[in-house]
Amino acid sequence: MHELSLACSIQEIVEQEIGRRCGGKLRGRVPSLTVRVGSMSGVEPEALSFAWDVTREQGPFPEAHLEIEKIPARALCNRCSRAFLLEESNGECPSCGVCPFRIVEGRELEVRRIVWEDDES
């Protein structure tokens, strides 16, 4: 359940980003934020959602709704350079079959967007 540590890091990022836009003193509301989670990041989106709901209640923005953008793992076949989705292809290149590939997308774990309602503007 490392999602709880990650949820705390997300909370810190939200506070930093808003804090530096209002001189260190947090204000306003955060209706929502978006986090990108790759399927190869080792993070379970449902567990992260659950962990976030626990974390946000303790923080300055208890209303903040977490939207998770799931990024499927995309691989590139080392032999024919065809791009394919790992989950859809059962780990095999659709053209060459079982062969080495490299993962080019799907490790993401990043805060992508914070929607901030600034009540002092």
Added chain:
Amino acid sequence: MNTGKIRVLDLQRSVTAKNDEIAAALRDRFRRNGLFVVNLLSGPGAGKTTLLEKTVQALEGKLRCLVLEGDLRTTNDADRIAGSGADAIQIVTNGVCHLDSKMITSALEGVELDAYDAVVIENVGNLVCPNSFDLGETVRVVVSSVPEGEDKPAKYPFLFEGAEVVLLNKIDLLPHTPFDKEAFWSAIGRVNRSVLRLETSCTTGMGLDGWLRWFQGRAAEWKTAGRETE
């Protein structure tokens, strides 16, 4: 309702950035000391601690090893390592499912790193969570074992992808199980072509010489590389 001005902040901030920053500082410190650092990863019961006991026993007098033992609750593992002759520091995570770079930094506070050639960090037994946390290590080593089944690399490719060595441990049990060795190695090979594949048994000692050779060789290489960058 009194609503304020809506501002959309578009960002690209890694959630693990803080851990990564502390890990980078650790990596610097390790390199300055020419220290070879292994992050040892596996599920529970794959045989990490026994492997480490055998390793430090065999390397006694050749390499000065420090072992950091991650555990959810107990100090059993550090006691076992200390009993086999190496210095061991226990990190009790109190239920946290992984080690992070901050825990490593605290554990090493006041430790004279000059006194060692190598550090092995035995992570918490878990195939998923430790993977997200860089500890400043030189290399990652994954231990998998025959009783766990051959499907682990297919189920947890992200763990095997970043490893320099994979040990298939408890290989002496192979004749007693339907374990498909070829499926195991080929799933790893698909995400990690350059990985060193070792098959070991800490009960019979099979394959341990290859593991020890790799360990000593890499530690020596690293010591030279560390000095050259100074």
